[in-house]
Amino acid sequence: xxxxxxxxxxxxxxxxxxxxxxxxxxxxxxxxxxxxxxxxxxxxxxxxxxxxxxxxxxxxxxxxxxxxxxxxxxxxxxxxxxxxxxxxxxxxxxxxxxxxxxxxxxxxxxxxxxxxxxxxxxxxxxxxxxxxxxxxxxxxx
Amino acid sequence: xxxxxxxxxxxxxxxxxxxxxxxxxxxxxxxxxxxxxxxxxxxxxxxxxxxxxxxxxxxxxxxxxxxxxxxxxxxxxxxxxxxxxxxxxxxxxxxxxxxxxxxxxxxxxxxxxxxxxxxxxxxxxxxxxxxxxxx
Numbered sequence: 297x298x299x300x301x302x303x304x305x306x307x308x309x310x311x312x313x314x315x316x317x318x319x320x321x322x323x324x325x326x327x328x329x330x331x332x333x334x335x336x337x338x339x340x341x342x343x344x345x346x347x348x349x350x351x352x353x354x355x356x357x358x359x360x361x362x363x364x365x366x367x368x369x370x371x372x373x374x375x376x377x378x379x380x381x382x383x384x385x386x387x388x389x390x391x392x393x394x395x396x397x398x399x400x401x402x403x404x405x406x407x408x409x410x411x412x413x414x415x416x417x418x419x420x421x422x423x424x425x426x427x428x429x430x431x432x433x434x435x436x437x
Numbered sequence: 438x439x440x441x442x443x444x445x446x447x448x449x450x451x452x453x454x455x456x457x458x459x460x461x462x463x464x465x466x467x468x469x470x471x472x473x474x475x476x477x478x479x480x481x482x483x484x485x486x487x488x489x490x491x492x493x494x495x496x497x498x499x500x501x502x503x504x505x506x507x508x509x510x511x512x513x514x515x516x517x518x519x520x521x522x523x524x525x526x527x528x529x530x531x532x533x534x535x536x537x538x539x540x541x542x543x544x545x546x547x548x549x550x551x552x553x554x555x556x557x558x559x560x561x562x563x564x565x566x567x568x569x570x571x572x
Contacts, residue, residue: 311461318460319453322523326452326514350531357532374464377528383460385527387557388517391490392497395561410554418550421531 313371317379321349325384337405339393342386343413349385350417353377354424358432365432444510451511455519463524478545479533482526483553489525490557493517494564502572 325345332341356376360368368376390413397406466488467481474480496517500507507513530553537546 311464314460314464315457318463318523319456322452322456322459322519323449325522326449326518329518346527349528353528353532354535377532378464379460381528382463382526383456383523386522387486387525387527387530387553388489388493388521389525390527391486391557391561392493392517394558395494395565396497414550414554417527417531418534421528421535425535 313375314379317375318383321380321383342389346385347420351420351424353381354421355428358425358428451515452519455515456523459520459523487556487560490560491564494561495568498565498568
């Protein structure tokens, strides 16, 4: 195989990893949206997937990072992070739901949604990172 | 009962199809933008999230019209839950914000968070208004 076909084959595999991971994450997000109802107009299902997805990406990226104890190939990282986590979480649904709250005159709930979402997403990714760095520092393999 | 099951299956199929396209589109677009504009600031993800918000504004406005195809379940599940849901992402946004903050780039991290929220909400409103003009 020449270098050119080898690298385009590699790129095709990475695209397939993202497509399949994204599909799995999106189906999981859809199932969560069927299970969790909104609370007084507050879009809980979207908040739930975005918090848990942020936690997982923070945890996984640190655990499989340069100092991590989990060895992961580029393909596996693309599959889990760009694919599963990327497909599972969604910024567009958050934007539309917030816009609809504003449009419906529920201004307080809309701003509450923005504040609670941004803070909890960031805390979740940080906690995931923190937990994985603890695990990375444990003795033994 | 049988009708319910076939509805669930066609709904899942719509999400599967839309999300595979959305994931591939995100990977391509965010990589393309990042290579063009530079990778010191997460422009790729910002572009993906803002453009996805614009599109969801259009589809959200169309869905309010009963004669639009987006007011029926499967096209909505394909286009919004599947494609746009997978095209846009919060997990990368969170991770990039955390990484900027950990690298000591606090003002960039705060700028990224603020810009993402403001641009995406403005993009939804713009999409909504655009769909209104097209009607």
